[in-house]
Amino acid sequence: MTTNAELAARFEEFADLLEADGVEYKPRAYRRAAENVRAHPSPIADRVDTGDRAAIENIDGVGDAIASKIVEYVETGSIEELEELRAELPIDMADITRIEGVGPKTAGKLYRELGVETLDDLEAAAEAGEIQEVKGFGPKTEQNILDNLEFARTVGQRQLLGEARPLADDVLAFLESLEAVERCEVAGSIRRWRATIGDVDALVATDAREDVIDQFVAWDSVDDEIESGPEKASVRVGEIRVDLRVVVPEEFGSALQYFTGSKDHNVSLRNYAIERGMKLNEYGAFDVSEIDDPDAGQRVGERVAGETEAGMYDALGLPSIPPELREDRGEIEAAENGELPALVTRDDIRGDFHTHTEWSDGNTTIETMVEAAAERGYDYFGIADHAEGPGIVGEMGLSDTEILEQVEEIRAVGDDAELEVLAGIEANVDADGEIDLSDEVIDELDVIVASTHSALDQDAETATDRLVRAAENPAIDVLGHPSGRLLNQRSGLDYDVTAVGRAAAEHDTALEVNSDPRRLDLWGSAVQAVLEEGAPIAIDTDSHQPATLEYMRWGVHTARRGWAEPADVVNTWDLAAVREFLH
Structure with missing residues (x-):
């Protein structure tokens, strides 16, 4: 099955290769199409299968030419024009542009000057001192490349949560439709809502295990069967691997707890159990207090739990620990002491401070974005287009004069809106x-x-000082995506999260959990660190179109990974409290 994310990746590659070749304007059109294709609420490939060409062309940014390429890729698995570009510029663009500071234009220049096609080529050229000899480069750029090679080689092995979780939802929907399936759930890192995942893990309770596996590998969304057996199977859907494990119903809860992980959480929980004469594994919780050799087998002792996941924790006298917290960061001790947080939920969110419109790099009008926010039941909604400044390309950023003009339009739209519309801006934190x-x-x-x-x-020291200074600025309400990272693309700033959290707490500045699945910045452990310093957070979508307001899902679960409760999140507060916070 061709996924929207897979189609978007092809158009992003188009944009990168065209930019590397020095083509102007077209790359931005392809990137806009890629963003809208990725955010489309339903599988675009289904439109191809039903011959609904008009619906494809009606997607914002997708005209006749790009629609033709979508049809071509879904039907053939390739795009002839893209293959021609790849032949002209045989650059492993996805890998090379993961190096901080190396964009498509730089990659194109290094290919033309030094024949760099792969990360290995790039490493060899840097180690030989050849890169600093290319016009426009220097020793600092060359060393930066060497410093970032390891990151570039490792991050590409994992999928973004925002691309894998929708597939996981489809997997669950399919499994739930099977008559023989009694219960099913995802497991592993995707159930813990990690920012990136290795594959999609699914667990099924059934008394007809082989029958379920046969139906799973025959699912019409499966592109390739990797392996299958009497208790598990692995397939590939698009570019993502899906692993299914089937268990008998009475062991579903213990298997779910075990395969959800994390490994560190499970090790600590098993040690906690051992201290209390218990044994935990994927088959259940066993009382081994009267057993001479508890390690004699997996099912040794009296089985006291296993049918439900909550029962596994209850057997140890603990409340069930939410999957997002299972990272061995103090959650077992908190459970024992009755101090688990009442985590924020999607229903707690009352607004969004960070969204974009066509005034900068968004895809639609202020009015359309506000209407979409109202449909979500928000109490307030912030428009924060880009101001001009460092890192903002071309005419995308607004001057002071343009910002004031936009404020007038925002106020006019707000006068007729069903919610409070906040006039904002996304300013740029410079190097200082x-x-x-x-x-x-x-x-x-x-x-x-x-x-x-x-x-x-x-x-790290310079970056920390930079972010602390920004957090201390009385004009700044929210410090947006503080590290600037792009998952699987660039690592962003390395800084002392605790120090920045302390400064934010002292100066009433919220630190953002940017919900864009390519960012998720702050991330879980960083959220936990800043909350411990007393800083508030804001969960924002950074939306550029109505569909991506749904990104709030990823941000909320990321905040939950950081132990965030509703009171910690500014945009769960009522309007009066928000107004007071915003001075």
Whole structure:
């Protein structure tokens, strides 16, 4: 099955190769199409199968030419024009552009000057001192490449949560439709909502295991059967591996707890059980207090739990620990002491501070975005288009004059809206931690989100000082995607999260959990660290179109991984409290 993410990746590759070849304008059109294809709420491949060409062309940014390429890829598995571009520029673009500071244009230049096609080629050229000899490069760039090679080689092995979880939902829907399936759930890192996952793990309870496996590998969404046996099977759907394990119903709860992990959580929980005369494994919880040799077998002792996951924790006198917390960061001790957090949920969210429109790099109008927010039942909604500044390309950023013009339009739309519309801006945190907005603009705005978009290769001390200075700025309400990372693309700033959290707490600045699945920045452990310092967080979508307001799902679960409760999240507060926070 061709997924929307797979189609989007092809158009992003188109954009990169065209940019590497020096083509102007077209790359942006392909990137816009890629974003809209990725965010489309239903599988676009289904439109191809039903011959609904008009529906494909109606997707924003997808005209006749790109629609033809979508049809070609779904029907043949390739795009002739893309293959021609690959032949002209045989660059492993996805890998090479994961190096911080190496974009498509740089990759194209290194190919033309040095014949660099792969990461191995890039490493060899850097180690030989050849890169610093190319015009426009230097020793610092060359060393940066060497420093980032390991990151570039490892991150590409994992899938983004935002691409894998929708597939996991489809897997569950299919499994639930099978008559022989009594219960099913995803497991592994995807159930813990990690930012990236290795594959999709699914677990089924059934008394007809072989029958379920046969139906699973015959599912019409499966592109390739990797392996199958009497208790498990692995297939490939699009570019993602899906592993299914089937168990008898009475062992579903213990298997779910075991295969959800994490490994560190399970080890600590098993040790906790051993101290209490218990034994835990994928087959159940066993009382082994009267057993001479508890390690004599997997099912030794009296089985006291296993049918349900909650029962596994209850057997140890613990409340069930939410999957997002199972990372061995103090959750077992908190459970024992009755101190598990009441985690934030999607229903707690009342608004969004960080969204974009066609005034900068968004895809639609202020009015359309506000209407979409109202349909979600939000109480308030912030428009925060890009201000001009470092890291903002071309005419995408707004000048002070343009910001003031936009504020007028935002106010006009807000007068007729069903919710409170906040006039905001996404300012740019420069290399020194400053933002470039006039006092007049600052006074007119309701919310200022300030984000890093440049100088992302700073050392940890410099980066920390930069972010602390931004957090201390009284004009800044929300420090947006603080590290500037792009998952599987660039690592972003390395900084002292605790120090930045402390500064944010002292100066009433919220730190953002950016919900874009390519960012998820802050991430779980960082959220936990800043909350421990007393800093508030804001879960924002960074949406560029109505469909991506759904990104809030990823942000909420990321905040949950950081132990966030509703009171910790500014955009769960009522409007009066938000207004007070925004000064």
